[in-house]
Amino acid sequence: MDYTVHDSGNLRELELRGQITFEADGDFRTILAEWQQGGIGDCVLNLSAVDYMDSAGLGLLVMANNAAKQAGVTFRLKHPRGQVRELIEISEFHTIIPCEF
Amino acid sequence: MSGSPRVVIGHPRPSAAGPLRDVLGRLGIRHVTVVDRDGLAGAAAEAPHLLLLHAGLPGFGPGLLAGLRAEAHLCDVPILVLGRFAGSHHRRALMQAGASDLLARPLTLAELSARLSVHLENRRLDRSLQEVILSLRTYHHGAMQRMALAREMQLGLLPDATACRLLESRYGITLDSHFESSSELGGDLWGARPLDDQRFGLFLCDFTGHGVAAALNTFRLHALLARTDLPADDPAETLAALNALLVGLLPEAQFAAMIYAVVDVGADRLVYATAGAPRPLIRHADSRLEVGPSCGLPLGVASGARYRNHCLDFPSGSTLLLFSDALYEARGWDGEMFGYGGVTDLVRCLGDGAPDRPLDRLLDRYFTTMPRLLADDLTLVWISRTGRSPSGPD
Structure with missing residues (x-):
């Protein structure tokens, strides 16, 4: 996985690419550490360029959601495609993390 | 020295x-x-x-x-x-x-x-x-022995041949299963148990990740399922009860995708609920394939999660296939994901003359297009209603 950061005021959009699996753990921890530093009120994960996510990837979303609550960051997902959308839907992750389909 | x-x-x-x-x-x-x-x-x-x-x-x-x-x-x-x-x-x-x-x-x-x-x-x-090198060899040998013992214990959690034959004769079904870990131990578990003369419960569960940590969670689940106070004849309530128990047990970012189903051979139907699990597949007697709905938070993610029961016709002559996500998420030699389309094609290719226990044949075909080294644990359960009348109460 790799990602690009777009900041606009206190809104941060992270455009993720590739696969969200256990290997993305390090990138997620970097992303979450930056929330702790403050200055970000709203964070959106744009998943449109993610072509695969497994259950460990879902685990990273749970971890991010919990970290967002602790840091006072509003966290949401947008534009999952293909298998990623299917996984989010059958797992009903949009019921615990707001997701714009 | x-x-x-x-x-x-x-x-x-x-x-x-x-x-x-x-x-x-x-x-x-x-x-x-x-x-x-x-x-x-x-x-x-x-x-x-x-x-x-x-x-x-x-x-x-x-x-x-x-x-x-x-x-x-x-x-x-x-x-x-x-x-x-x-x-x-x-x-x-x-x-x-x-x-x-x-x-x-x-x-x-x-x-x-x-x-x-x-x-x-x-x-x-x-x-x-x-x-x-000698020290590493000694450690490796010991670790392999311990792992082999742990694997024996994990296989012991699955229904054995006797239990499967009893289910077959009691409910007029044939039952085939395949359990394959991507490493020595796996994070999958399946099981089945009688509820009454018409109904039996059936589940397939897949914990996050694989290997030792995921396997330990399968032992947790197995112990929880043995509790007699679970509402075993109501899939949605069973999942809700298991979720409530697992939320406090599983570490953050670990959870379980699970399908729990009640097969009712008297009412010719399948009632099931899913928690982030793959969709079940039914092959009807006229060869039509039906992929059931699936929605529900995986177990262990959020307390208070609710689940929904779905109902599918499951008369004599039809077949149910449950599988873990490894089956359709695997990528072939061409890098393409196998997908539900691949799974339905596999079942379709078995044709009408499929043997009672066709999973070996189905997987032989599967592995002609998939690398044999799995990235995730693979479990399949195949249940056909034979049309032969159940044995009824003894």
Whole structure:
């Protein structure tokens, strides 16, 4: 996985690419550490360029959601495609993390 | 390596080996034995760390070297030869016979010291490496034995052949299953148990990740499922109850995708609920394939999660296939994901004349397009309603 950061005021959009699996753990921890530093009120994960996510990837979303609550960051997902959308839907992750389909 | 290195010097006149002893002494070698030709075999038998031979020993030559090298305890000991060597042919013969190095005279004591030091250090490092390798081998062997035992225990969680045959005869079904871990232990679990004469419960669960941590969670789930206070005949309530128990047990970011179903052979239907699990597949008697809905938070993610029951017709002649996500998330040699389309194609290709237990055939076909080394644990459960009447109560 790799990602690009777009900041606009206190809104941060992270455009993720590739696969969200256990290997993305390090990138997620970097992303979450930056929330702790403050200055970000709203964070959106744009998943449109993610072509695969497994259950460990879902685990990273749970971890991010919990970290967002602790840091006072509003966290949401947008534009999952293909298998990623299917996984989010059958797992009903949009019921615990707001997701714009 | 324990203690100071032991060095044996073979010298035609041991009394003249004083300078060699001094050099070794300055290198910190305290155990030096000097012997003549007659004493060589005895001293060499005590497995020295280095052997220094004077080429003036009576009978010295490639034959003597080869004889020493042939001894098991000397096969990797440095054997240095000190002397004058007539020519390259002679030097090559000595090296081929087993000499580690030739110390050609004239030679200063400083050079001799440096050469001995290099060989002693190499020998020390080699011995340390051998000890590390031995230690790793011992650890690996023990770990493999423990892992094999753990794997036996994990396989013991699954319904055995007797339990499967009892279900088959009681409910008029045939049952086939496949359980394959991507490493020694896996994070999948499936099971089935009678509820009454018409109904039995069936589940397939897949914990996040694979390997030891995921396997430990399967043991947790197995213990929880043995609780008698679970509402086992109501899939949605069963999942809600299991979720409530697992939320407090599983670490953050670990959870379980699970389908729990009740097969009712009296009402010809399947009632099931899912928690992030793959969709079930039903093949009807007319060969039509139906992929059921699936929605629900995986178990262990959020307390208070609610689940929904879905109902599918499951009359005689139809077949149910449950599977873990590894089946359709696997990528073929072309890099494309297998997908639900691939799964339905697999079942379609079995045709109407499929055997009662067709999973071997189905997977043979699957692995013609998929790499055999799985990235995730793979479990399949195949249940066909044979149309033969259930045996009913005994």
